[in-house]
Amino acid sequence: MTPPHLSPPGPPTRATPPAGRPWASWPACRRPISARCCAGREWRREGPAPSRWPDSPPRRDPTSWDLPGSRLLLRQLTGILSRVGGVGPGGAVRPYFFFSYAxxxxxxxxxxxxxxxxxxxxxxxxxxPAAGPGELAYRDTERLRVGDDWEQQLSRMLAVSRTMVALYSPAYFASSYCGKEWTAFDGRMRRHQKLTGEAVPALIPVVWEPPPAGLPAEVLRIQYSQHDLGVAYATGGLRDLLRADPHGPDYRRVVRAIAERVREAACLPLTELPHLDLGRVDGCFPVPDAVPPPGRSGMVRIFVAAGRAAARRTADPSRAGGRTADAAVYAVPGIPAQRQDEDRYRGxxxxxxxxxxxxxHPPRxxxxxxxxxxxxxxxxxxxTLEEVGPGLAASLDLARENNEVSVLLVDPWAAGxxxxxxxxxxxxxxxxxxxGVLVPAGTDDPPEGPARSRLWGGVRDVFPRNWLHRSGPEPLFKVRVPRERFETDLLRTVTVAQNRLLDETDEVDPVLARAAFGLGPGVAAMPALLIPAWPPAVSPEAALPPAPREPREGDSER
Structure with missing residues (x-):
């Protein structure tokens, strides 16, 4: 429909408003004559519009930025323009956030x-959606290539990134290089505020684990907790939410809030640093109290029980002509051959x-x-690495005698x-x-249903005793381990096994037993754990009953 105050090209005529329609109700088009508008077609104004519509408010000077809200509008418009293409001076990519972690x-x-x-x-x-895939985020493990100067690239990207997402944890504040990254980006925000008078909250903390006490004043100046993100996040951190439910509503709420915060801060342009050298930055941490104690080292023997590609093709008598079939399609014993066509999972x-x-899949x-x-x-x-075989029990006993722990990685398709x-x-x-025993749940395993029940029922038949203890307080038998929990469950299993080995060792000399785990006499005792793990040696004299004490003056009569 042709706008009432516009008409196709032709001789200009004087515009007259329709009867009963005041000028104030007409659309206020300010486009010059022969300007292109609407759907790209060329229109002409029907006549000279009045310089001021009747009953309209007085016009203000659009070049004046002292009007209410105009400064905020200017910053938002500048931010939108700076995000077009995601590049800064010299064609450098400006990621939405720099990922800083320990x-x-x-x-x-x-x-x-x-x-x-x-x-x-x-x-x-x-x-x-307007952001390109290469400008969303920067992480060193995804952008660094062989031969790159990693410190120079980190310095360059930290100097141009629009925000920085920092994963707060005791390990983060114990890392000197994380301290350099945090201090450099905080200094960049301070420099911008000094030059422009505007504070840009572009450093976005994420509580990965509860941070330690005694943080520097510079760190405490930036708020890192938010009440609407939930109590679980505030007390345990984002890592606990991931462990509990990696796709749960609490975790997703935090991710959405952080993404919104990144987008809001990225709209406000932050002054870039032309020459940043992280090697010369004096970080405001590590915090002495945040330095984690050295981990307990030792030997871990790995035993694997899994299928082979060469053994996966066998003759299937149920097929005409005895054609070969994939034997690992369903490796649980006792399954009739006619079921293999309906349960075609590789494992x-x-x-x-x-x-x-x-x-x-895809494997990391x-x-x-x-x-x-x-x-x-x-x-x-x-x-060390070995394959599960008939001598498994003897190998495990030998490892235990040598103060070594063991882990079995078992393929559920090959266990039976x-x-x-x-x-x-x-x-x-x-x-x-x-x-410890870890039985992973593969990406290509069957979904919930009869096929999945038969698969894990076969594992239960192989490990009936351990299956009953899989849900204990510190279980060493873990089944259905998904991809996102494998490394965490593996390291936790190793730690539990080492603790049990330390507790049940029967060494005569407890000092030698502790030295086997790197716990020498120079290691400070942990608070509230001052009770000795071994009873003191009892000499023959100490085993005799004590001699009766001579009565002393002042003893009360009994």
Whole structure:
């Protein structure tokens, strides 16, 4: 429909308002003659519009930024313009947020850190669809390439990123390099406020674990708790929410709130630092009280029971002509052949050796064994690798005698078949208190239903005794371990096994027993744990009853 005050090109005529319609009700088009508007078509004004419509408020000078709310509007418009293309001077990409975290937190639970980073980036992409995939976030592990000067690149990206998301934890405040990153970005905000007079809250803390006491005044100046994010987040941190339910409403609420905060802060342009060298930054932490105690080191022996790719194709008599079928399609014994067509699940990705088994897809590392060895090594331990076989019990006993703990990685699809079934049944019949068992739930396992029940029912038949204790306070037998919990459950199992080995050791000399775990006499005793773990040696003289005491003056009569 043609606007009432516009008409197709033609000789200009003087505009006359319709009867009963005042000028004030006409649309106030201020476009010049022959301007393109509406759907790109060319229109002309029907006549000279009055300089001021009747009954309209007086016009203000649009160049004046002293009007109410105009400064805020100017900052928002400037922020929107600065976000177009996500590039700064010189073509440098300006990510929405710089991801600052402690390496120790990633080593202890890399799957949790990775999931939060991915979820935050995906949520930001959802609420900010105009942002390109390369400008949403910066994380060193995703952008650094072989041969890059990592410190120079971190300095450059920290100097241009619009915000910084910092994962607060005791490990974060014990890291000197995290202190450099935090101090450099905080200094950048202070510099911007000094130059422009505007405070931009671009440093966004996330409580990963409750931070330690004695934080610097600079850190306490920035609020890191928020009441509407829930009590669980405030008391336990985001990592506990991920452990409890990685897709639960409490966790999702925090992710959405952080993404909204990043978007709001990114709208306000923050002055870039032309020359930032993190190597020269004097960080305001590490905090002495936040330095975690050295972890207990030792040997961890890994035993794996998994299928092989070479053994996966066998003859299927139910098929015409005896054609070959994939034997690992359903590896639970006792399943009729006619069920295999309806339950076609592979259980993982296999290789020529059991150590090549990869139940999670896509795999983060070549195999589950490699992932387990890397996590255990980064935690300060050493590892060995063996395949489960008939001599499993003897190997576990020998490891226990040598003050070593063991972990069994069991493929649920291969547990009920030889050569593993009998060895695992013997393990379940015996007592191995310093050996953990992890049975992962693969990405390609069947969903809830009869097929899944039969799969895990077969595992229960192999481990009937351990299955009953899988829900104890400190279980060493963990089943249905998903991808996001594997490394955390693995390291927790190793810690529980080492604690049990330390508690039940029968060494004559307790000093030697503690020295085997790196707990020498120079290590300070922990508070509230001053009771000795071993009773003092009793000499023959001390075993005799005490001699009667001579009466003394002042003793009361009895």
């Amino acid at each position: 390496r120790r937190d990633h080593m202890a639970g890399g799957a949790f850190v990775d999931q939060f980073f991915s979820d935050l980036r995906d949520e930001l992409a959802r609420i900010e 993982g990705w296999y290789g020529d050796r059991p150590r090549d088994w990869a139940p999670y 590392l070549p195999s589950l064994v490699v992932q387990a060895q890397q996590a255990i090594t980064q935690a300060g331990h050493s590892t 078949a030889e050569p593993y079934r009998q060895a695992l049944r013997d393990f379940d019949d015996q007592n191995h208190p310093v050996t």
